[in-house]
Amino acid sequence: xxxxxxxxxxxxxxxxxxxxxxxxxxxxxxxxxxxxxxxxxxxxxxxxxxxxxxxxxxxxxxxxxxxxxxxxxxxxxxxxxxxxxxxxxxxxxxxxxxxxxxxxxxxxxxxxxxxxxxxxxxxxxxxxxxxxxxxxxxxxxxxxxxxxxxxxxxxxxxxxxxxxxxxxxxxxxxxxxxxxxxxxxxxxxxxxxxxxxxxxxxxxxxxxxxxxxxxxxxxxxxxxxxxxxxxxxxxxxxxxxxxxxxxxxxxxxxxxxxxxxxxxxxxxxxxxxxxxxxxxxxxxxxxxxxxxxxxxxxxxxxxxxxxxxxxxxxxxxxxxxxxxxxxxxxxxxxxxxxxxxxxxxxxxxxxxxxxxxxxxxxxxxxxxxxxxxxxxxxxxxxxxxxxxxxxxxxxxxxxxxxxxxxxxxxxxxxxxxxxxxxxxxxxxx
Amino acid sequence: xxxxxxxxxxxxxxxxxxxxxxxxxxxxxxxxxxxxxxxxxxxxxxxxxxxxxxxxxxxxxxxxxxxxxxxxxxxxxxxxxxxxxxxxxxxxxxxxxxxxxxxxxxxxxxxxxxxxxxxxxxxxxxxxxxxxxxxxxxxxxxxxxxxxxxxxxxxxxxxxxxxxxxxxxxxxxxxxxxxxxxxxxxxxxxxxxxxxxxxxxxxxxxxxxxxxxxxxxxxxxxxxxxxxxxxxxxxxxxxxxxxxxxxxxxxxxxxxxxxxxxxxxxxxxxxxxxxxxxxxxxxxxxxxxxxxxxxxxxxxxxxxxxxxxxxxxxxxxxxxxxxxxxxxxxxxxxxxxxxxxxxxxxxxxxxxxxxxxxxxxxxxxxxxxxxxxxxxxxxxxxxxxxxxxxxxxxxxxxxxxxxxxxxxxxxxxxxxxxxxxxxxxxxxx
Numbered sequence: 001x002x003x004x005x006x007x008x009x010x011x012x013x014x015x016x017x018x019x020x021x022x023x024x025x026x027x028x029x030x031x032x033x034x035x036x037x038x039x040x041x042x043x044x045x046x047x048x049x050x051x052x053x054x055x056x057x058x059x060x061x062x063x064x065x066x067x068x069x070x071x072x073x074x075x076x077x078x079x080x081x082x083x084x085x086x087x088x089x090x091x092x093x094x095x096x097x098x099x100x101x102x103x104x105x106x107x108x109x110x111x112x113x114x115x116x117x118x119x120x121x122x123x124x125x126x127x128x129x130x131x132x133x134x135x136x137x138x139x140x141x142x143x144x145x146x147x148x149x150x151x152x153x154x155x156x157x158x159x160x161x162x163x164x165x166x167x168x169x170x171x172x173x174x175x176x177x178x179x180x181x182x183x184x185x186x187x188x189x190x191x192x193x194x195x196x197x198x199x200x201x202x203x204x205x206x207x208x209x210x211x212x213x214x215x216x217x218x219x220x221x222x223x224x225x226x227x228x229x230x231x232x233x234x235x236x237x238x239x240x241x242x243x244x245x246x247x248x249x250x251x252x253x254x255x256x257x258x259x260x261x262x263x264x265x266x267x268x269x270x271x272x273x274x275x276x277x278x279x280x281x282x283x284x285x286x287x288x289x290x291x292x293x294x295x296x297x298x299x300x301x302x303x304x305x306x307x308x309x310x311x312x313x314x315x316x317x318x319x320x321x322x323x324x325x326x327x328x329x330x331x332x333x334x335x336x337x338x339x340x341x342x343x344x345x346x347x348x349x350x351x352x353x354x355x356x357x358x359x360x361x362x363x364x365x366x367x368x369x370x371x372x373x374x375x376x377x378x379x380x381x382x383x384x385x386x387x388x389x390x391x392x393x394x395x396x397x398x399x400x401x402x403x404x405x406x407x408x409x410x411x412x413x414x415x416x417x418x419x420x421x422x423x424x425x426x427x428x429x
Numbered sequence: 430x431x432x433x434x435x436x437x438x439x440x441x442x443x444x445x446x447x448x449x450x451x452x453x454x455x456x457x458x459x460x461x462x463x464x465x466x467x468x469x470x471x472x473x474x475x476x477x478x479x480x481x482x483x484x485x486x487x488x489x490x491x492x493x494x495x496x497x498x499x500x501x502x503x504x505x506x507x508x509x510x511x512x513x514x515x516x517x518x519x520x521x522x523x524x525x526x527x528x529x530x531x532x533x534x535x536x537x538x539x540x541x542x543x544x545x546x547x548x549x550x551x552x553x554x555x556x557x558x559x560x561x562x563x564x565x566x567x568x569x570x571x572x573x574x575x576x577x578x579x580x581x582x583x584x585x586x587x588x589x590x591x592x593x594x595x596x597x598x599x600x601x602x603x604x605x606x607x608x609x610x611x612x613x614x615x616x617x618x619x620x621x622x623x624x625x626x627x628x629x630x631x632x633x634x635x636x637x638x639x640x641x642x643x644x645x646x647x648x649x650x651x652x653x654x655x656x657x658x659x660x661x662x663x664x665x666x667x668x669x670x671x672x673x674x675x676x677x678x679x680x681x682x683x684x685x686x687x688x689x690x691x692x693x694x695x696x697x698x699x700x701x702x703x704x705x706x707x708x709x710x711x712x713x714x715x716x717x718x719x720x721x722x723x724x725x726x727x728x729x730x731x732x733x734x735x736x737x738x739x740x741x742x743x744x745x746x747x748x749x750x751x752x753x754x755x756x757x758x759x760x761x762x763x764x765x766x767x768x769x770x771x772x773x774x775x776x777x778x779x780x781x782x783x784x785x786x787x788x789x790x791x792x793x794x795x796x797x798x799x800x801x802x803x804x805x806x807x808x809x810x811x812x813x814x815x816x817x818x819x820x821x822x823x824x825x826x827x828x829x830x831x832x833x834x835x836x837x838x839x840x841x842x843x844x845x846x847x848x849x850x851x852x853x854x855x856x857x858x
Contacts, residue, residue, distance in 0.1 A: 138726065149455075272856065299726070426700045
């Protein structure tokens, strides 16, 4: 029987709802991963009377964050309410009481992370904030758990989804910023008051957290060389495009080792084709880390959004449960069935040497279709080594066994001299 | 005073040498990160008499791995000798004795990982193997520490550097496989006997480890649907290229949740343009993880190589030291100097509205050069809103303060009507 660990949730918005639903619905998976069962005990929201999509079963709702923090059955406090003062008060109170805190609050960690960390250490509490830095990108784990012996020299990142959605739309449609912003608001990628995003605050919070993790340097948010995107003109989207660039709100940290120094900036930046941030469009986020041993590491993935942020929060909850139990995080071994060749689908690239007859091509394509292998494209090529022409066929997704049987059939066709090559192929999206 | 933790090293090749040099030369950084000082106590090599590049100071060399394991001053055993039987014996003996093991041995973890893990757990020992799965890519940390609450649905990876170097060269030069292989051997990217790489074993080991971490499924290496690259013909590199594909030795894992099933394959695969593996060329490695909450996460970085593998080994040593002391891994807070505007270099994109005079362009470019700002490219553009033409200037790297002063100068030029836009720019490599 796995032990239970009580979880309290402050905030039940987009992220909080997914977290609550997983804690209630996926407790078996979480127990396997965590070694104990995280159980949702109490939830605080602004308006407990409001109808909710998520079914909380019998978990009590209240409107007081402190009631969650002070609940003796709660040992892990998950703060996903956002904002500054009320969130800071709840988190501090929890850490003071020696409870573990998991938070997605960028502004809070950027402004008070080092102080809260010291508080947590002095109280034997835990402070987890993967979701505060990169949302769905596992950037905190990489910086903290993976480059532990490296000296990080620079960070470059596209980490604000709102501005990235707006800039991408400006580039693709030629719209003005205000037009692209309206579209982003309609699609749920920008808030009614988008100042924190457009003025570069959100990206600055994240950059400050990343730089702290990478270097230990507690840089003040106000010392970030920060410039927003409000002035970006659509004509410059066009001109930079013609020159092979894409304009991004780029967050950049530069770390000098000897003598030590650090520079953080968030600025609209023309990024050249081939750069990993160049085509990180829309809600795609990207972080590039250069360090002395690992070299350059690039992380890309979906930035904001309820599910990816919830993924980071839940991952921290699992880690926090493990850490409370003082267990190392093992890869839990669990046998799985191997899929058969009838179950695994592949697409293919075939190169055939075919007869010099008018109907060779048609016979091949017909045979493939008859055997259940879709033909996506067929290209005739001149003879290579011998007298016979070649035929390239891109086949569509079909089970491996179906592909294999179709190849056997092709092998028996008199119009097919040789199956020169058969490769797997990934289909373009 | 930080406590000391004894480290024993088995193997002093490319990776082992970097690890030893760091343990000896960078002990202060490692102590800061680890909370205790990892001290190199003993090293085992095949031939202790051979001259070495690395200065081991007074650390004793021997030729017996067991002597390292049994040394009572050693509590962390680092195995970077490679191979199967001798390495397995040393690792097992260390775990039996309750010592912590850090290993970069792919074959060992792929074939015996779950068994060694169980042994480690039963003895209260630690087993760390970040370097075994992705070398420099922090893939183990991401799968184990960051997607803790996600269900992983698939993995796609270019994780064998030798074949990737060979295939990249075949595509770029039109050479045959044997020619490209010779070149890779000359450049140190392929061993004298490249069978393990060319036949897909190395990629299969890594894939099995990744799938184990992602799903808990202990898949046998022999059940990987494995096909090497020996048959790849240069003509297919050309034809796939014409169709918009790049041939990669792609490692793929497919995980079905309901009913549970898993499929692992390593096969030469035509990958389309736009796919994150398409341009992961030469020693670039890439891993794409799709999971239910985080969505798609892409990791890219340098695969093999002594430094990046050593980065992973050292990171594990730091983690192991931390775990022995039962400390959580905090971001160590340490103030850093902020760099000034005279120290931070930037390149730029300028859009100017200029006079309709013949020498306006020359005056602008001269003013920039006079103020120390290099001009990379200048493009004339027709008037936009008013009567005056525009001038686009790409400026080269110069300190921010130099750029700012040059802009002030431009502002005073009578031939410059307006500085319409000034953006930062990343220079193409």
